[in-house]
Amino acid sequence: MKEEILTTQDLHLYYGDKEALKGINLNFDEKGITALIGPSGCGKSTYLRTLNRMNDLIPNVTITGTIKFKGSDLYAPNADTVQIRKEIGMVFQQPNPFPFSIYDNVIYGLRIAGEKDKEKLDAVVEKSLRQAAVWDEVKDHLHESALALSGGQQQRVCIARVLAVSPEIILLDEPTSALDPVSSSQIEATLLNLRHDYTIIIVTHNLQQASRIADRTAFFMNGELIEVDQTKNIFMNPANKQTEDYISGRFG
């Protein structure tokens, strides 16, 4: 029996008066990939961003309910958001490397945390870039700007950057929607590599992508979680009519 690493209970989120999440109950086991799917505007990103408190940055957001990470309340008054985001990393839709070298991008988190040992940093850079499956492409120009890379390479460097601070959970919000098919499948391969070591939660509009990589899939609609199950059940025989309609392309 696997441990539950992250649990959300009766989670509501309001942007001002507008209720964007209407009581979500969803738990995540340790390791493996969960895909969040659903029509545009249904609250997938909103939900994902509550999981590492990125919504704190938006004014007028009210959140009720409980989110627990390894048993401790993520929104407790004394919770340390900086520490939380180290343990729950995030990759965005638009690749957002810092305008520095590839090497610096990857070790940024560690270096700021005070790590100075050059050998250790070198090792982390190589390990993270290998894990993100981009090492071979960038190993000869680690000290060149990350902005000179292609979008797909940039995105994998961003994944490496997250891996370098050794998080337990990685959140990805449509990480391939700005990329070409080849880069997308490289990212998918990367994620499949990582699924044994990390808990991965990915938002995607690409149903094939969800079916290819996710162990579990959750279907959201209008701020509600409609159904969550093993991916093959969701796609082959969904329990809910709305899920079925969405999967078969009847709306959304």
Add this chain to the structure above:
Amino acid sequence: MNSKTQNKVAIGGLYGIAGFVVLILLALLGFILVSGVPQLSWHFLTAPGKAFLKGGGVGVQLFNSFYLLILAMLISFPIALGAAIYLYEYAKDNWLTTTIRTAIEILSSLPSVVVGLFGFLFFVVKLHLGFSILSGAFALTFFNLPLLTRSIEDSLRTISDVQREGGLALGLSRWETVSRVILPAAVPSILTGVILSAGRVFGEAAALIYTAGQSAPALNFADWNPFNISSPLNPMRPAETLAVHIWKINSEGIMPDAKAISSGSSAVLVIAILLFNFAARYLGKRLYKRLTSA
């Protein structure tokens, strides 16, 4: 008239206007340089001025201009940087920040002669700093601060929010994100803003006439003890700058070669400001390249 001809006419009109502006600018520059450059010589650039005789130079004024500029920048840059970071990265939109922004807005459109008058009443008279480099530097700070704050704020604005999210999502604190990601990324653009504002400060006269004063006592360039009255570094001495010098010669200069000195000074001033502008572009671009490519 169909839309194609309309388009052509519009473009032609715009080219005409732009060309006219460029022409005026070139004529102005040409006039200043043609009448001024022949006056320039090493002697002119380094010798102290003479009040009644021919052959004075602008060495002291030139030094004063740079010294004042550096002092004013040293005072105003940290303040402007702090203010801009606070306003753009931290401040929430509320009445307080709106007030601060409005104040900056108003300050930046204040005529510099008013800033000079305030400097005179406050620093020179009230704080007993007299006509001095220090009074001048404070006045220039007041003149420069709002412009610089806005320019740095604009530089911060050019850094996309995905960078901020990227930093925070990596477990950096707000301050770490600002100081280690956003600021380095904004450096080229901040630097450009600083140099451009340096150009403005360098050419400023009205704010200085009643603060740094209109006299340029001869300096002893062998004496670098800031406490000696003839030391170039002494911040309490009156210090006429190049821009003030031009104004002064033209309004009450009595040396026989006043016209020549005024033309020469103008040329120096214009060349210095052009250099500032080119340096700003060049350094900004280079730094940006350094940061973003190999």
